[in-house]
Amino acid sequence: MLIDLHSHTTASDGQLTPSELVNRAENRQVNILAITDHDTVDGLIEAQNTIDEKGLKLSLIKGIEVTTNWLNHEIHVVGVNIDPNNVQLQALIALQKEKRESRAIEMGRRLAKAKIEGVYEGAKALAGDGAITRAHFARYLVEQGVAPTFQKVFDKYLSRGNTGYVPHNWVDIEEAIVAIHKAGGQAILAHPNHYNLSNKWMRRLFTEFKEAGGDAMEVAMGQQSPQVRLQLAMWSEEYDLLASQGSDFHFVGRWRDLGKALHLPKMAKPLWLDWPIYKKLTEAEEV
């Protein structure tokens, strides 16, 4: 059974449309896929429509990835099995959309001051109707030849302390978890080892995430050493958080892909064991 609970589409900074994404997941024999765009649920309807129209075997889990503030850090909280129409969740999405838009305008202003003009407009054009992210700024700056690679643009212009960086002002972890729960979903701490936290701070994050009502944390990601995966599994057990897995797929590249190299260490307690869709699929397998 292939389960991937973290992926992006053109509704935020992914490069495949929701339709293309579910087709790719089907071809890669993913059984259960969550679409979790940054602060938006706009890709979900198209994805489900494609699955229905084409009769794909894939089951779609409705998700979102909410950007939050925790102390001085930006922490991502994935919600799965959400009702995208829930009023509280919609209110949070509207708030984050405003924050994204005003941050993007300010990023453009700061870059223009540094004589790099028109970047907000360029990034906005790439984002289209989708949630505008720093990834759109990065793509535009690479296209313009301002820096040679995505990574270099982030290092030089978009990371903390650089010209185009605007201090963030997102909702906090608890607000994200509450909205996800109100919408009937489960809240997952995304990629805990991507925040450059020391073990001591990581432990503080797990403690506070759990206290705020969090349900699970990501343990398995596609590109990851066995040691890191095992360490995350041990922490998930220690902090009584269920274990999740996801590729965080954004585009077709050499290393990352939907459903690729995703499996949990034996000791980990999977988030999905009591999901009706999971039970149905495993029962069908046993027959």
Ligand code: AMP
């Ligand atoms: P935002 O939520 O607007 O701050 O944008 C964050 C997105 O930019 C992430 O979801 C990644 O897709 C991408 N990103 C952030 N930092 C980096 C980085 N250092 N290198 C490459 N991509 C990054």
Ligand code: MN
């Ligand atoms: Mn992203």
Ligand code: MN
């Ligand atoms: Mn993330």
Ligand code: MN
């Ligand atoms: Mn993500």
